[in-house]
Amino acid sequence: MGDEINENCSTCETETSGTRTAHHDEKIIKELINRLNRIEGQVRGVKGMIERHVYCDDVLNQITSAQSALDGVSKLLLEKHFKSCVKDRLSQGDDEVIDELLKTIFRMKR
Amino acid sequence: MGDEINENCSTCETETSGTRTAHHDEKIIKELINRLNRIEGQVRGVKGMIERHVYCDDVLNQITSAQSALDGVSKLLLEKHFKSCVKDRLSQGDDEVIDELLKTIFRMKR
Amino acid sequence: MGDEINENCSTCETETSGTRTAHHDEKIIKELINRLNRIEGQVRGVKGMIERHVYCDDVLNQITSAQSALDGVSKLLLEKHFKSCVKDRLSQGDDEVIDELLKTIFRMKR
Amino acid sequence: MGDEINENCSTCETETSGTRTAHHDEKIIKELINRLNRIEGQVRGVKGMIERHVYCDDVLNQITSAQSALDGVSKLLLEKHFKSCVKDRLSQGDDEVIDELLKTIFRMKR
Secondary structure, rough: OOOOOOOOOOOOOHHHOOEEEOOOOOHHHHHHHHHHHHHHHHHHHHHHHHHHHOOOHHHHHHHHHHHHHHHHHHHHHHHHHHHHHHHHHHOOOOOHHHHHHHHHHHHOOO | OOOOEEEOOOOOEOOOOOOOEOOOOOOHHHHHHHHHHHHHHHHHHHHHHOOEOOHHHHHHHHHHHHHHHHHHHHHHHHHHHHHHHHHHHHHHHOOOOHHHHHHHHHHHHO | OOOOOOOOOOOOOOOOOOOOOOOOHHHHHHHHHHHHHHHHHHHHHHHHHOOOOHHHHHHHHHHHHHHHHHHHHHHHHHHHHHHHHHHHHHHHOOHHHHHHHHHHHHHHHO | OOOEEEOOOOOOOOOOOOEEOOOOHHHHHHHHHHHHHHHHHHHHHHHHHHHHHHHHHHHHHHHHHHHEEEEEEEEOOOOHHHHHHHHHHHHOOOOHHHHHHHHHHHHOOO
């Protein structure tokens, strides 16, 4: 393979295509998908409320609850990411992951 | 009184059932629904990314973008609500709408 | 006085200089000032922590607590503003206050 | 062992007293202190505005700007913390720093 892609990070191995991937265990993937299914349902629910002319205050609170649910998904994913890819890339001296992660965290904070 | 709508607030009439409703014009409803359709697509997109083991950092940023889109829907809805129900209820001396709205705004801020 | 400034809003009268002012009662002013004194002390406390090389995590949490305290001041002020100036300007048909307030609320949300 | 600092983390040495400390370089300390001095001034400025009955909307925006300035201090501190203590503790297998940092980040996000 000649200049083989350096499988440098056991967790987010850079595949031959050069893109990083994530390798969560099945349990986490299932948990994330379940939560996202519920959020998808909440968004559909908000659409229904608007179509049924539900009082705006109730709709606004339903949107806020969908956003909090998305927050929960981000938090779980950030934790898993930190404890796998970030930790592994740092242990291999790949400090770029710090700036990458900080940018993502500051976007989340907005 | 027959089936007359209790006209105490021209915009968010309290129907005989006592629940408030909202009356946005069709253009706003269409705009809100379009945005929510896109957000629903974004949430489905996040699910797909997780199923395809996309690198977590990219997934986190996609979730943040769905949250910003939801922020946009809240802002539009808050403006319409303010310029219709809130204004009308205040003009009829119904100050309860202030505390109701402040609670909702503070939840949005979290 | 000829073209006298229209004392149109009993609460946030536009003084002859044309600038709006606020008229909170003494109790609220005292409450706001007390809270701001404490926050000033918190900010000074953070400076001291940095000068004493206190562990960053502790400093970060102290900054977050000062921000929450500022949130509390904003909430109290927003409520008083809403129940005085905003309400009065709306009752006099001055709808500009809605866009002004929404802009401020959306800035607070960032 | 005499009065030797326990060198288990070159950056945030745990002193004999068991508390972690931070060791930013002078330039960063000066930058953080300058920013905090300005924020202290902003908080004092808000107090003055309230005492002078400045229109609430202007005061609310001044508070928001002080909060953004505090955000800036947190971001700078988080970056330095990440690139020193967090990185060093992870490199020594001290994974507890991950949960500690995530808790702090989630508090910042509220």
